Amino acid sequence: MAGTDAYPGEPPTTMTDEEYGAVRTAAALWAGAAVLITDAHGRVLVQHVDYHGMCRLPGGAVDRGESPAHAASRELHEELGVTATVRHALAVDWVPATASGAPAGMRFPGETIFVYDGGTWDSAQIAGIRLPDHEITGIGFVEPARLPELLSPGDARRALSALRARINAAGPAILEDGRPIAPTVLDRVQVLHTTRAVHHFGWRPDPVPRGMPVVQSWGWLFAPDGRVLVLLGPGTGSACLPGGTPEPQDGGNVVATLRREADEEAAAHHGEPLFIGHLPDTDRARARVRLAAALTHVGPVRPDPATGHTYTRILTTPEQALELFDWGPSAGAQLDAVQEARRRLGIPRAAAQPVTELATPVTW
Structure with a gap:
C-alpha cells in the first residue's frame, strides 16, 4: 500500500x-x-x-x-x-x-x-x-x-x-x-432541541414605573474579556441569564434578588450592578428588570436549592447569547443597552470565539 x-x-x-x-x-x-x-x-x-x-x-x-x-x-x-x-x-x-x-x-x-x-x-x-x-x-x-x-x-x-x-x-x-x-458543550447539553421560551416584550431603558411589580431580575454578568455568563438547563438545554424571581427576603430590592439567585443557581458573584432597563409585560402591569455587572468569581458547580437543577455554566459573547433566546423584535435594543453598560463598566468588547464551559471555580 x-x-x-x-x-x-x-x-x-x-x-x-x-x-x-x-x-x-x-x-x-x-x-x-x-x-x-x-x-x-x-x-x-x-x-x-x-x-x-x-x-x-x-x-x-x-x-x-x-x-x-x-x-x-x-x-x-x-x-x-x-x-x-x-x-x-x-x-x-x-x-x-x-x-x-x-x-x-x-x-x-x-x-x-x-x-x-x-x-x-x-x-x-x-x-x-x-x-x-x-x-x-x-x-x-x-x-x-x-x-x-x-x-x-x-x-x-x-x-x-x-x-x-x-x-x-x-x-x-x-x-x-x-x-x-x-x-461541544452546546452539543452535549443539546442546546435548541427544546423550544425556546418566547419573550416578545418591548424594551424600555428607563426605570420601572412606580407601583409596577417586578417579577424577574436577570443580570448580564461580564467576565473581564467581555463575555457573559449564561446558564443551560439540565435535560432541556434551555438558556437563561443568572437571576430569578424576587422573594420576600429580598425586600423589594432587584439587586438583592440578582445576588441571591446568581449565587443559588450558578455560585456566581459580581460587583455593583448597573440598571440597564426593563421589559414590561404585554398583557398585564408587571416588569422584568435587566442589570449588568462585572463577575468577580464563580464557585464549584452545585444544584440550585430552589429547584434541584444543576445548571451548565457557559461564557458567550452577548451576540452568541442572543442566539439562545427568542426575545423577538426588542432583542436588538436590549443588546445595544447591554453593550453600553459594558462600556460603562470599563470592560472590553468580546472577540468572536467559541463558547467556554465554567465547570470549575474561577476568580477574576
Whole structure:
C-alpha cells in the first residue's frame, strides 16, 4: 500500500493507475450541499417539497466536476430564486450507506454532505424568494426545536449540529450521520432541541414605573474579556441569564434578588450592578428588570436549592447569547443597552470565539 507521504490519488507501487482508480471508484461516495438560513428571530428556513413527505434545507446533489460551495449557490438560485455566494462551511457530514433508507435499486454508497452558512435574512431578502414551478411547494421559518418533527432524523441532526456550530464559532463541525465526532458543550447539553421560551416584550431603558411589580431580575454578568455568563438547563438545554424571581427576603430590592439567585443557581458573584432597563409585560402591569455587572468569581458547580437543577455554566459573547433566546423584535435594543453598560463598566468588547464551559471555580 502507499506510504503516508503519498499525495492524494497517488497509486501504491504494487498497483497500476487503472487498478488503483478502480479501487477508489468502488469506494466513492455521493456528495451533497445544504444551506442553513435563519431569520432575525433565529428560526430556520425549511422547504416543503413535492417528492417527499418531510421538509428539507435548501440544497441538493453536487454535480460532476462541481465544487460543493458552487452547488450550494446553484441550488439557492434554482430552489429559491436567490443569487448568493456561500463560502463559510458550518459542518461536513459523513452519511453511511446504511443510514438513508434509500431503495436498494438506487445503490446508495453513502454521502458526504457539506452544510454552508446562508446567514440571517431580513424581511427584504425573504420577500425576494421566488419558488420554481415544481419541486419546492413552499417555505417556512421554524423554531429549531421543530426540525426533528419536520425533517428526516439524519437531516434534523445535521441541521441542529450545524446551527450549534454557527453559534459556537469554532469552525466547521465534523459529523458522522449528523452527530459531531467532537461534541461541544452546546452539543452535549443539546442546546435548541427544546423550544425556546418566547419573550416578545418591548424594551424600555428607563426605570420601572412606580407601583409596577417586578417579577424577574436577570443580570448580564461580564467576565473581564467581555463575555457573559449564561446558564443551560439540565435535560432541556434551555438558556437563561443568572437571576430569578424576587422573594420576600429580598425586600423589594432587584439587586438583592440578582445576588441571591446568581449565587443559588450558578455560585456566581459580581460587583455593583448597573440598571440597564426593563421589559414590561404585554398583557398585564408587571416588569422584568435587566442589570449588568462585572463577575468577580464563580464557585464549584452545585444544584440550585430552589429547584434541584444543576445548571451548565457557559461564557458567550452577548451576540452568541442572543442566539439562545427568542426575545423577538426588542432583542436588538436590549443588546445595544447591554453593550453600553459594558462600556460603562470599563470592560472590553468580546472577540468572536467559541463558547467556554465554567465547570470549575474561577476568580477574576
